[in-house]
Amino acid sequence: MRDTAGLAARTLTPSRPADAPPVLLVHGFGSDGAADWIDTGIAGALTDAGRTVIVPDLRGHGDSPVPSTSAEVTAPALAADLVAVMDEAGAATFDVAGYSLGARIAWELPSAAPGRVERAVLGGLSPAxxxxxxxxxxxxxxxxxxxxxxxxxxxxxxxxxxxxxxxxxxxxxxxxxxxxxxFAGGPWNAKVLPVLVVGENDELTQGIDGLAESVGGARLVTVPGAHHEVLAGARFRDTVLDVLAR
Structure with missing residues (x-):
């Protein structure tokens, strides 16, 4: 764990690096990077596949600083924090996977970092x-x-x-x-449409098909589980690996 661009972040490096950009993993509300991505085995699976993985804690979460005002933790401000993390990592481009709040903030990244987001997996995203x-x-x-x-x-x-x-x-x-x-949807300002992943019993993602259509037909993947169960499931992990594979 180290402080990077004002946030606590973990960088996991593979023993045999692939010719691919780093992967940014963004956790959900009230959680942290370790719980959502390391403890579930997703970060390790990505490093096993040769990817460098960057796992920050959002401001107000985990080991990152506590905000003093709500202006520090608006969606654009949280996205700007993440761009700063990737700047400090020297990532000219990057892939991203986010879950729940992490997916909502990841939606901001193509606009916050034009031309830098390549592939994206957005899980548990509420369209409202x-x-x-x-x-x-x-x-x-x-x-x-x-x-x-x-x-x-x-x-x-x-x-x-x-x-x-x-x-x-x-x-x-x-x-x-x-x-x-x-969150109000809007354009996805990257060349490759995101892949949206929802749990079959996740009520928070109702209406996600309309959001997928609104950006030009983003792929929608349904996996087993309710909102709090999806991250730990093998189907979600396998989808992330498949979508981000090079």
Whole structure:
């Protein structure tokens, strides 16, 4: 683990490098790079295939700095952090795989780093921004002093955030920043369309077929599992390896 471009990041290097760009792996909300990509075996499978893998922790997550304002953790700001990581790694181009929030931030990367994103696998991507339904003031109160949330969804998010202890306030700011910059699809500004991967029992990805069509017919792959199960599944890992193979 090292600090790179302001974020904590791991760089995994293969023993027999392939002639291919590095792979950026972007984790989900409330998780970190190790839990989503290293513990699931995906990062190791990519290095076994000869790929250099870069696994950062998003701002407010894992070992990365806690934000002081929500402006630091809007979707564009999080994407800019990732571009800075790849700049520091010397990556002229790169592939990317993201899951859930990681997929949502990865969607920003072709615009944030024009001409540099080659192939992309976006798993567990919600075509609508779930955080727009959060009562952000109630969320901050719940984190600060334990005030109960009247709205069940906000209460569920508060419970998830508070489970992270002293990092809860930073995660609440992440929710605020993402809520202020909701995902709305839009063009995919890279030459190769992303591959979208969804769990067959993942309610968060309902409507993803419309998003796939909106960018010109992105390939949609369905794998077993609910939202929290997909990452650990062999089908998801194999899809990442297949799509990013050179």
């Amino acid at each position: 921004e779930p955080f727009t339904a959060v009562d952000i003031e109630a969320l901050h109160r719940a984190v600060q002093d334990g005030t109960e949330c009247d709205d069940p969804f906000t209460g569920a998010i508060a419970g998830m955030v508070k489970a992270h202890g002293d990092r809860a306030a930073g995660l609440a700011l992440c929710v605020e920043g993402l809520r202020a910059t909701p």
